[in-house]
Amino acid sequence: MAYNKPLPRVNGDNQEFWEGCRNHELKFQQCASCGHIRFPASLVCPKCLCSDFQSIVSTGTGKVYTYAVYHVAFHQGFLEDLPYVVAVVELQEGPRLLTNIVGCSPEEVSCEMPVTVAWENVTPDISLPMFKPLI
Amino acid sequence: MLMDFAGDDAVFGHFGATGGYALAARRAMHEFNTGPQTWKHIAVAQRAWANLNPHAMMHGKPMSFGDYLSSKYVVEPLRLPDNCLVNDGGRAVIITTLERARDLRHRPAVILGLGQHNPSVQVTQSGTLTGSTGARKACETALSMAGVTRDDVDACQIYDCFTYTVELTLQDYGFFGPGEGESWFSEGTIGPGGRMPVNTSGGQLSEAYYMGLTPLSEATMQIMGRCKDRQLGPATQTKEPSIILVSDNGGILQAHSCCVLGRI
Numbered sequence: 001m002a003y004n005k006p007l008p009r010v011n012g013d014n015q016e017f018w019e020g021c022r023n024h025e026l027k028f029q030q031c032a033s034c035g036h037i038r039f040p041a042s043l044v045c046p047k048c049l050c051s052d053f054q055s056i057v058s059t060g061t062g063k064v065y066t067y068a069v070y071h072v073a074f075h076q077g078f079l080e081d082l083p084y085v086v087a088v089v090e091l092q093e094g095p096r097l098l099t100n101i102v103g104c105s106p107e108e109v110s111c112e113m114p115v116t117v118a119w120e121n122v123t124p125d126i127s128l129p130m131f132k133p134l135i
Numbered sequence: 136m137l138m139d140f141a142g143d144d145a146v147f148g149h150f151g152a153t154g155g156y157a158l159a160a161r162r163a164m165h166e167f168n169t170g171p172q173t174w175k176h177i178a179v180a181q182r183a184w185a186n187l188n189p190h191a192m193m194h195g196k197p198m199s200f201g202d203y204l205s206s207k208y209v210v211e212p213l214r215l216p217d218n219c220l221v222n223d224g225g226r227a228v229i230i231t232t233l234e235r236a237r238d239l240r241h242r243p244a245v246i247l248g249l250g251q252h253n254p255s256v257q258v259t260q261s262g263t264l265t266g267s268t269g270a271r272k273a274c275e276t277a278l279s280m281a282g283v284t285r286d287d288v289d290a291c292q293i294y295d296c297f298t299y300t301v302e303l304t305l306q307d308y309g310f311f312g313p314g315e316g317e318s319w320f321s322e323g324t325i326g327p328g329g330r331m332p333v334n335t336s337g338g339q340l341s342e343a344y345y346m347g348l349t350p351l352s353e354a355t356m357q358i359m360g361r362c363k364d365r366q367l368g369p370a371t372q373t374k375e376p377s378i379i380l381v382s383d384n385g386g387i388l389q390a391h392s393c394c395v396l397g398r399i
Contacts, residue, residue: 006145014143039260066165066264068157069211074150083211086149088158088259096259100147106211111165128146 003122005077013041016055021127024119026058028095039095060117061134062091069106085109089131103132152296153218155387157210159264160299166265167314170212174298175203176317177333178216178340180326181295185337187327187365192220193341217298219339226348228355233399244358247283247378248395250276258387269391270307270382281378281395285309289376290332290357290367291325292350294384295339304382304391305333327365328372335365347383347392354379354396 010018017040020027030037033050044051067087073079085101087109101109102118114134121127144150164170182198185191198216206214236243252269254261278284285308295301302316310331311319325333336342336353343349357367357376368375381394 005148008143008146066158066162068154068161069208070148070154071208071211073148075145075148078148081148084148086147086154086158086210098144098147098149098259111162130147 005122006075007123007126017041018126020057021119021129022125024117024127026060026091026097026117026129027055028058028093029053030056037094039097056093058091058093058095058117060091060129062089062115062131064088064101064109064111064113064115064131065090065096066111067101067109069109087131089115097129100128100130101132102130108133152387153210153213155258156297156299157213158258159303159388160212160297163265163299163303164212169299169302169314169316171204171214173302173317173320174217175200176320177295177298177301177325178203180320180323180329181334181338181341182216183326184332184335184365185341187371188336188342188362189364191337191342192222193337213297213299216340219296219344220341222343224343224345226345226352228348228352237399241359241361242398244355244379244396245399246394247397248277248279248281249392250274250278250280250394251390251392252276253385253390255386255389257389261388264388266303266313267307268303268384268388270304270384270393271309273382273391273393274308274380277380277393277395281397283378283395283397287378288331288380289374289378290335290354291380292335292354292357292382293333293338294347294350294382295334296384298340300384300388301333301338303388304384308380308382308393330374332367332371332373335362335367335371350381350383351394354381354394358396358398 028037031045032052034048036047065088069083071083085106087101088096090096115131116134118130118132119127120130185193250273252272254263293301293304323329339349367373379396383392
């Protein structure tokens with residue numbers, strides 16, 4: 001069956017991130033001047049405004065900053081997933097990602113829970129970084 | 136941001152304002168004492184006000200704490216009555232000079248102070264989902280411009296897209312400290328007969344959603360004395376309002392404005 005959920009809109013700003021995801025790597029920009037690791041990608045560092053950066057690959061581990069449990073599907077593609085967990089995960093390197101928590105029931109999720117990336121290959125070009133409890 | 140089905144948030148099934156505020160509310164539950172036991176007081180008190188307002192969508196539909204706690208989740212931790220209403224309709228507030236207003240048939244409400252503060256950080260990167268939001272500085276600016284203090288405030292009309300927004304706004308305005316909301320609200324504080332009436336039309340939760348005009352128009356009409364059964368003063372065993380604090384809020388706690396209305 002064709003994938004029936006929305007797909008990311010790949011553009012000049014986020015292309016490197018989604019290409020990294022295809023290779024199961026979480027890639028972020030790190031400021032060459034102050035070392036700040038930023039997300040989403042941007043032309044200049046939001047901390048020091050320097051435009052030079054290098055790419056780093058995250059370890060893929062972090063913790064749940066916050067989460068919400070959807071009991072209503074606002075898009076047909078998510079109907080069968082109910083109830084599902086949308087979360088903001090704070091990676092060890094600093095950036096926070098909007099994502100899903102998988103591999104456990106919604107009742108088991110809590111703020112500050114340690115998690116690790118769980119790749120979901122949804123099309124030949126797109127893999128989504130979801131997260132599961134770090135055991 | 137709020138309605139975009141094609142953005143990267145939608146990839147993970149994250150849609151609309153309820154999801155964003157649910158993320159904020161959940162983090163608040165982790166950081167201080169809040170949750171359904173706090174929010175039920177807001178939802179139920181505003182419903183009581185709506186039952187004094189024949190124009191309210193929820194007029195004639197009383198709600199108890201039990202009704203609130205047994206209602207279904209939309210995006211947990213937010214239940215259906217934590218969410219504002221969806222409706223069509225219109226509101227208008229006419230603004231003119233005080234000189235002209237003095238000659239009009241109705242006693243005017245006077246804009247005494249205004250303040251704005253917009254942290255504007257997207258939800259995932261925000262450090263202010265649990266306060267202080269822009270509300271704190273916006274309120275300080277507005278009160279200072281009006282030359283009054285929080286102790287002079289007789290009632291509040293708070294932008295209530297969600298119950299949690301009411302709690303966090305009043306908390307940032309300094310009415311209580313983080314986590315003290317449950318106790319502050321629990322004395323019937325904001326309902327009819329309460330010592331600090333809030334959202335006296337029923338608000339966006341129980342009257343109707345007119346964006347910032349729900350709180351602003353209600354504050355204006357209360358100062359003008361045009362609210363009939365729900366009029367602050369003897370009719371509702373509350374203080375007659377000389378000063379009303381009004382809030383507006385945008386995005387997911389990303390923008391805030393505050394207005395002080397008073398009578399001449």
